Structures are given as C-alpha cells and as structure tokens.
Amino acid sequence: MFSRAIKPVASVAAQNGLKNFSTSSQKNFKVVVAGAAGGIGQPLALLLKQNKLVTRLALYDIAPVTPGVGVDLSHMDTPAKVTGHQGPDQLADAIKGADVVVIPAGVPRKPGMTRDDLFNTNASIVRDLAACVAKNSPKAIIAIITNPVNSMVPIASEVMKKAGVYDPNRILGVTTLDVVRAAAFIGEINGVDPQTVSIPVIGGHSGVTIIPLLSQSKPAVKLSDQGKIDALTKRIQEAGTEVVKAKAGGGSATLSMAYAGARLTGSVLRGLKGESNVVECAYIKSDLTEATYFANPVVLGKNGVEKNLGFGSLNDYEKQLLKAAIPELQKNIKTGEDFAKK
Numbered sequence: 001m002f003s004r005a006i007k008p009v010a011s012v013a014a015q016n017g018l019k020n021f022s023t024s025s026q027k028n029f030k031v032v033v034a035g036a037a038g039g040i041g042q043p044l045a046l047l048l049k050q051n052k053l054v055t056r057l058a059l060y061d062i063a064p065v066t067p068g069v070g071v072d073l074s075h076m077d078t079p080a081k082v083t084g085h086q087g088p089d090q091l092a093d094a095i096k097g098a099d100v101v102v103i104p105a106g107v108p109r110k111p112g113m114t115r116d117d118l119f120n121t122n123a124s125i126v127r128d129l130a131a132c133v134a135k136n137s138p139k140a141i142i143a144i145i146t147n148p149v150n151s152m153v154p155i156a157s158e159v160m161k162k163a164g165v166y167d168p169n170r171i172l173g174v175t176t177l178d179v180v181r182a183a184a185f186i187g188e189i190n191g192v193d194p195q196t197v198s199i200p201v202i203g204g205h206s207g208v209t210i211i212p213l214l215s216q217s218k219p220a221v222k223l224s225d226q227g228k229i230d231a232l233t234k235r236i237q238e239a240g241t242e243v244v245k246a247k248a249g250g251g252s253a254t255l256s257m258a259y260a261g262a263r264l265t266g267s268v269l270r271g272l273k274g275e276s277n278v279v280e281c282a283y284i285k286s287d288l289t290e291a292t293y294f295a296n297p298v299v300l301g302k303n304g305v306e307k308n309l310g311f312g313s314l315n316d317y318e319k320q321l322l323k324a325a326i327p328e329l330q331k332n333i334k335t336g337e338d339f340a341k342k
C-alpha cells in the first residue's frame with residue numbers, strides 16, 4: 001500500500017519474557033473501551049459491537065451511566081457479549097483477558113485550548129489505566145486516543161517499562177482520524193470516493209506535527225499550485241480545531257473519531273487474527289527520526305506492530321514540514337516521559 005519498507009521495529013518482548021500470545025487461528029477477541037460513556041466512547045462501542053471479531057466488549061468509565069450503556073448495547077443482535085464496568089473498583093475486571101484496550105478516557109478541548117492544555121488532567125488518567133493493563137493484561141495491545149496523543153503514548157510506555165512488561169509493538173497512538181480526514185478532503189477535491197484514496201499522514205497528532213504526505217497520495221491530489229497544497233496541508237493539520245470551533249464549547253470530534261477508532265481497532269484485530277498486509281498509520285516507538293515516537297504506516301500482525309514501513313521519500317516542502325515537527329514532538333515526548341518518571 002505505501003511505498004517503501006524501512007526496517008522492522010525491534011521487539012523487546014523477548015527480553016521481558018513475554019510469549020507470543022496469539023494462536024494462529026484466534027478469531028475471538030476481548031476489546032475494552034476505557035472512557036466508554038463519553039462522546040467518543042459510546043459511538044465507538046456501538047461500532048465495535050458490530051465487529052464480528054469482537055466476542056467480548058468491556059465498557060469501562062467512571063461515569064454513572066456506564067452500566068446502562070452496557071445494557072443498552074447488549075440488546076443489539078450481534079455476537080459480542082457486552083459488560084459495563086463503572087469506577088476504579090471495577091477496572092481490573094474490565095481489563096482482565098483483554099486483547100485490545102482502546103483508551104478515549106479524558107477531557108476534550110474547548111475553543112481556544114491546545115491539546116497540550118489537556119495534559120494536566122489526562123496524563124494521570126492514562127497513567128492509571130496503563131498501570132492496570134500492565135497488571136491485569138500485560139500483553140494487550142493499547143490504542144490511545146486521549147490527547148495529547150504525542151505525550152500519552154510515552155506515558156503509557158514508561159508505565160509498562162516500570163512494570164517490566166514493555167513491548168513497544170503493543171502501544172499505539174491513534175492518528176487514524178488524520179488519515180481519514182486527509183482522504184475525505186482529497187476525495188472531495190478529486191471528485192472520487194474517499195475510500196479509494198490512500199494517503200499516509202506521518203509525525204504526530206497535533207498542529208505542525210501532523211504531516212500529510214500529499215506527494216504520496218494515490219490517486220495524485222488534483223491541485224495545480226503549491227499555495228493550494230499548503231492550504232490543504234494546513235486544513236488537515238487544523239481539522240481538529242475546525243471541529244472544536246464548530247462545536248462552540250460542546251467538545252471536539254467524537255463521531256468521526258469513533259469511526260476512525262473503530263477502523264484502527266478492527267485493523268489491530270485483523271492483524272492479531274493473522275491476516276497479512278494490514279496497514280495503518282499509528283504513532284509508535286520509533287528510531288526513524290530524532291523524535292523517539294513517530295507516526296507513519298505500519299503493518300499490524302499477531303503481536304501488534306509487525307513492521308515499520310517508514311515514510312518513503314519526501315519532497316522539499318514535506319521535508320520542511322518534518323523539520324518543523326521534530327522539535328515539537330521531542331518536547332511533547334519529554335513532557336510525557338518526565339511526568340511518568342516522577
């Protein structure tokens with residue numbers, strides 16, 4: 001799908017004594033949504049309840065409505081058995097036996113805020129959820145939606161390291177919404193079905209760290225001059241803010257995020273099942289650039305990230321975007337690591 005393979009991401013699972021947990025024919029998976037009663041959590045759970053690979057769907061949140069959300073979804077005539085878990089006392093039960101833990105728990109932006117402004121509230125939420133995964137389902141794949149994603153993935157990684165169960169191939173920052181948006185906008189410009197558009201979005205998930213590689217779009221983007229390429233790039237980088245402004249204090253993207261999160265989770269499950277060539281962009285531990293976490297296309301397999309596909313060659317404009325993104329990513333990563341090491 002994407003142009004150039006670079007090199008596999010080294011697994012430290014063996015060093016940590018982790019066994020390859022997936023059997024070759026596993027088709028029944030337990031998925032946990034942590035933050036399941038929220039704006040993203042509820043529609044995400046609705047979509048996951050329709051995924052036939054999901055046989056157990058555990059919904060965790062601190063909100064009192066959580067058991068009710070579980071009961072509501074359990075009336076759908078799809079195979080997944082749904083359980084609702086409310087409050088920290090019920091978290092371990094939700095997490096036990098999980099194959100995938102998707103985390104949209106935490107506060108969203110209001111107009112005028114950056115994603116970094118969410119750090120103080122969301123950092124401890126992600127830290128505590130990751131600690132529970134480390135204890136109760138250390139081999140689960142963790143997919144982090146909570147912002148700022150650029151800092152939350154380093155936090156979860158440090159927590160797993162402290163617990164001695166770190167496997168970088170099992171911790172993903174969810175950047176799928178950036179890919180979905182890029183495809184939607186290009187589909188509109190080109191007058192084609194957006195689902196036929198393949199476009200890598202690399203870097204991270206905030207402002208200048210979001211780097212759509214428009215030169216690698218298939219089909220090629222039908223834009224005649226560099227000014228229009230620049231405007232489209234900025235629109236993709238600021239698409240989250242576009243939604244925050246439009247919702248006027250009512251939160252940030254929820255429905256499109258649920259769609260994107262369900263897509264990423266579905267791809268992780270297809271990889272776990274043993275399907276080949278499952279490719280998604282995700283923000284992972286990386287040694288491709290000076291930023292130690294970086295998003296780009298990866299192959300998902302039986303143990304999470306199977307291969308890092310890198311990002312191929314960039315044109316001069318994209319090289320400038322990358323140059324601007326690296327210091328911001330490094331700052332975000334350090335913030336997360338410093339917090340987790342405290």
Ligand SMILES: NC(=O)c1ccc[n+]([C@@H]2O[C@H](COP(=O)([O-])OP(=O)(O)OC[C@H]3O[C@@H](n4cnc5c(N)ncnc54)[C@H](O)[C@@H]3O)[C@@H](O)[C@H]2O)c1
Pocket residue numbers: 034035036037038039040041060061062063104105106107108109118122125144145146147148149174175176177178205251252253254257
């Ligand atoms: N990665 C992305 O592309 C992307 C896209 C959109 C939103 N987000 C982020 O996702 C997060 C959630 O957004 P939302 O719109 O669903 O917010 P929301 O406020 O509607 O829902 C968040 C939910 O998290 C729950 N929660 C809070 N603390 C918790 C805890 N300790 N354990 C479990 N659940 C807890 C809340 O009770 C609430 O139900 C935000 O941080 C937002 O910025 C990321």
Ligand SMILES: O=C(O)C[C@H](O)C(=O)O
Pocket residue numbers: 108109115147177205239240241243244252253
């Ligand atoms: O913009 C936000 O705050 C939410 C999310 O990161 C998004 O890109 O929509």
